[in-house]
Amino acid sequence: MKILTDKTPKVDVHAILTADEIAGINEYIHHYPQARAAVLDALKLVQKRNGWVDDAQVSAIACMLGIPVADVEGVATFFNRIYRQKVGRHVILICDSIACYLNGYEALADSFKRELGIEFGQTTADGRFTLLPICCLGNCDKGASVLIDEDTYGPVTPHEVPELLEQYA
Structure with a gap:
């Protein structure tokens, strides 16, 4: 498990993400020398469920990766194929x-x-x-x-x- 910093959110990841999403993000974490490198992969994985990524999911990803929410938000808003609000089918x-x-x-x-x-x-x-x-x-x-x-x-x-x-x- 990651060591939480003062800027890392403390959220109940299991209440926000599915078991498959948690397992998938954990797999991505192990593919990179630093967990933060898995941000985009984690966002894409979580977006598959509803077509977009909400604030709670951003916080849960940050918690799992042990990084500030602002870092996850920065990646989410930089890439134009990560949607931060509800989109159509x-x-x-x-x-x-x-x-x-x-x-x-x-x-x-x-x-x-x-x-x-x-x-x-x-x-x-x-x-x-x-x-x-x-x-x-x-x-x-x-x-x-x-x-x-x-x-x-x-x-x-x-x-x-x-x-x-x-x-x-």
């Missing part, structure tokens, strides 16, 4: 890099907003979709590109949006 990321911008990003984004009836940063009323911009998907040769959950699409035109959304009904 499907997260749609529209690439707004220069390559995608020049290949129709604005029209594509407008089409998604119109079809879903939401703006960036919002979730549909039925909880099905959350729409977010992302600075790059690494799919520059196929812009304008979209990532839905773990599926990358590109190039995508505004006319293809309804059919694309239907795949996630």
Whole structure:
């Protein structure tokens, strides 16, 4: 067990995380020379359950790793694929890099907003979709590109949006 410092939260990890999450985080801890190196892996593991990571889970991860909550929060807010608030069942990321911008990003984004009836940063009323911009998907040769959950699409035109959304009904 880790030695707790004054900045390390003292929380009941078992009341916050599942047994599988605790076991998984412990495995990650043993893969690295320092436990703090397991922060991103722990966040991704915990996010799998509900699609996002709440404050209590951040504190529990910090407790398990023996580091300050601020350190876990810093990693969680740095990586744009770790969600700190509730998101829809499907997260749609529209690439707004220069390559995608020049290949129709604005029209594509407008089409998604119109079809879903939401703006960036919002979730549909039925909880099905959350729409977010992302600075790059690494799919520059196929812009304008979209990532839905773990599926990358590109190039995508505004006319293809309804059919694309239907795949996630």
